[in-house]
Amino acid sequence: MAEASQSDDDLSIPRAALNKMIKELVPNVRVANEARELILSCCTEFIHLVSSEANEICTKQQKKTISPEHVLNALDSLGFGAYREDAQAVLQEAKAVAAKKRRGSSRLENLGIPEEELLRQQQELFAKARQEQAQRDQQQWFQMQQALQQQQLLQLQQQQQQPIDSQEDYS
Structure with missing residues (x-):
């Protein structure tokens, strides 16, 4: 039953x-x-x-x-x-x-957060991303400058050693 x-x-x-x-x-x-x-x-x-x-x-x-x-x-x-x-x-x-x-x-409506607040948060994230990218770009520039300086220093050292080496060959 x-x-x-x-x-x-x-x-x-x-x-x-x-x-x-x-x-x-x-x-x-x-x-x-x-x-x-x-x-x-x-x-x-x-x-x-x-x-x-x-x-x-x-x-x-x-x-x-x-x-x-x-x-x-x-x-x-x-x-x-x-x-x-x-x-x-x-x-x-x-x-x-x-x-x-x-x-x-839409999923945005289901979040319960006003659209203005979501837009503000999005702008903050964009600004933070731009700032982080600028810092990475700056670090890369400094690293490239250091690499160039090291390369120039090596070239300068090589140039300074060449005349000495060539003078030793003549003696």
Whole structure:
């Protein structure tokens, strides 16, 4: 029996969501647990009924994916045409939310840091990088100068030794 109830729970609306809906719709009314269970069963059955009808409509049209239009047609077919306008409004709202998420969703928004602060931090990092690069360039210049001075010193020493060597050859 526990296995069957687990299966039923998997195919129903979460109780927390149902309780929230009830509280929003009738805030000043107490609802008995048995009534909540009945509402849950009705909601689950309604979803099964509409999705099954939408699946049949989809199959008749030789489609493999149930579209929103199939669901709207299922509402009409089952005699729930009065809900069509509400369902279309929910569909439009869901499309708008999805479009907004696609447009505006970025990791920067999820950081919780204002854009101005991020820009300031970026400028600081750029300035620090420029300063470090300038220091590296300066060190390289000094090293090159030292290498040139050493090379010139070696050349000078070699030039000074050559006349001495050449004078020794003549003696």
